[in-house]
Amino acid sequence: MHALSPQEGIAVLKAKYEALATAEPKLRARDRAARLQVSEAELVAAQCGVEAIALNGTPQEIFIQLQNLGEVMVLSRNDWCVHERHGRYEEIHANGPVGMVLGKDIDLRMFFSYWKHAFAVNENGRRSVQFFDGAGEAIHKVYLTEKSDAAAFEAFVSQLAATGIPAIHAEAYPSDTTRGDCQDKTALREHWLSLTDTHGFFPMLGKHKVTRLAALKAAGDDLAQRVAIDATEIMLHRAATEKMPIMCFVSNRGMVQIHSGPVEKLLRTGPWFNILDPMFNLHLNTSAISECWVVNKPTSDGWVTSLEVYAAGGELIVQFFGVRKPGEPELPAWRKLMCDLCNTPLAG
Structure with a gap:
C-alpha cells in the first residue's frame, strides 16, 4: 500500500472533516481537530470548512497591522476556557519577543516566540485572522464584526498574502518537567512574603523550581487557600449583583487576554x-475544574488577592482579580469577597 501524497492526505482529511461536521455541526474547531487527531492549524491549512490564506511576515509584523481593522472581536482560549472581547487594538507594543496591547478595551500580553503560523480565514462569510503555535494550537483569533473596517481587512490580506499554503508539521511541545512539590517551604514562604509586586510571582516560581500549584500548596493557608469547587460561580454572581468591576485573565502558551470591568449576564449551558x-x-467548562484557590500576595500597594482555577493536570484555567491599577490599593469589596470564600483568615 503506497503512502498518500500530500494532496491525497488533504483529500482524506477533508472527507473526514465533512463527515464529522455533518454529524456534529455544533462542535468547535478545536474539538473537531481533537476528534480527527490533527491540529487545528492543519485543518485550516487544508481548507477544511474554511477558505484560508497564509500570511507572510514575522508575527510582530503581522500583529501590528491589526490596529487598522477598527472594532473587532478578539478570542483567546485554552482547553477549558474561552475569552472573547470586543474593541480596537490600541497602544500596541510588538517589537520584541514579548508584546503588549494596552488599549481601553483590548488588553493582551503576547509571547511571540511561540507564534508560528498566521492565516486570513473566511468561514461561510465570517472573516478572521488566526494565529497558531508550533503544535498547531490556536493562540489568538481576530474576528471582523459589522463595526470593523472591511476595506482595511482586504488591504491587510492583499499586503501579507503568501503564495500557496506551506505544509504544516505540528509537533507537540515537551511536557513541563518542573517539580510538583516544594523542597524548601520556609524559603518559598519567606520569598513570597518579601514580594512588592504581583509580577514578582512568576520569577519566584522559577527561583524555587516549583509549579504554580505546588507553590500554593506549600505557602500556608494565610497566603494561598483552597476553596470550594464552585467558588468561581459564587464570585461571579456576587460581582454581578454588587456591580463590582473585576479582571479576568485567560492564557495559553503564547497569549494572556484580559478583561477589566463589570459583568452582568451570567448563564449556565450544560x-x-x-x-x-x-x-x-x-x-468556562466547569466540569474540568479540579481545584480553586484564593491567592494572597503582598505588594507595595497593600495585599492583592486573586481567585485561581486549575484543571486536573495542574494547569491554570483562569484567574480573577478585583479591578486595580498600579499605585492603587485593592478594592475593599473584592477583598471581602475573597475572604468570605475562605475558611481561615488571610494574611494582612
Missing part, C-alpha cells in the same frame, strides 16, 4: 458557565 455581556464573553 457544563459551561458563561458571561454573555455585549463587550465581553467568557465560556
Whole structure:
C-alpha cells in the first residue's frame, strides 16, 4: 500500500472533516481537530470548512497591522476556557519577543516566540485572522464584526498574502518537567512574603523550581487557600449583583487576554458557565475544574488577592482579580469577597 501524497492526505482529511461536521455541526474547531487527531492549524491549512490564506511576515509584523481593522472581536482560549472581547487594538507594543496591547478595551500580553503560523480565514462569510503555535494550537483569533473596517481587512490580506499554503508539521511541545512539590517551604514562604509586586510571582516560581500549584500548596493557608469547587460561580454572581468591576485573565502558551470591568449576564449551558455581556464573553467548562484557590500576595500597594482555577493536570484555567491599577490599593469589596470564600483568615 503506497503512502498518500500530500494532496491525497488533504483529500482524506477533508472527507473526514465533512463527515464529522455533518454529524456534529455544533462542535468547535478545536474539538473537531481533537476528534480527527490533527491540529487545528492543519485543518485550516487544508481548507477544511474554511477558505484560508497564509500570511507572510514575522508575527510582530503581522500583529501590528491589526490596529487598522477598527472594532473587532478578539478570542483567546485554552482547553477549558474561552475569552472573547470586543474593541480596537490600541497602544500596541510588538517589537520584541514579548508584546503588549494596552488599549481601553483590548488588553493582551503576547509571547511571540511561540507564534508560528498566521492565516486570513473566511468561514461561510465570517472573516478572521488566526494565529497558531508550533503544535498547531490556536493562540489568538481576530474576528471582523459589522463595526470593523472591511476595506482595511482586504488591504491587510492583499499586503501579507503568501503564495500557496506551506505544509504544516505540528509537533507537540515537551511536557513541563518542573517539580510538583516544594523542597524548601520556609524559603518559598519567606520569598513570597518579601514580594512588592504581583509580577514578582512568576520569577519566584522559577527561583524555587516549583509549579504554580505546588507553590500554593506549600505557602500556608494565610497566603494561598483552597476553596470550594464552585467558588468561581459564587464570585461571579456576587460581582454581578454588587456591580463590582473585576479582571479576568485567560492564557495559553503564547497569549494572556484580559478583561477589566463589570459583568452582568451570567448563564449556565450544560457544563459551561458563561458571561454573555455585549463587550465581553467568557465560556468556562466547569466540569474540568479540579481545584480553586484564593491567592494572597503582598505588594507595595497593600495585599492583592486573586481567585485561581486549575484543571486536573495542574494547569491554570483562569484567574480573577478585583479591578486595580498600579499605585492603587485593592478594592475593599473584592477583598471581602475573597475572604468570605475562605475558611481561615488571610494574611494582612
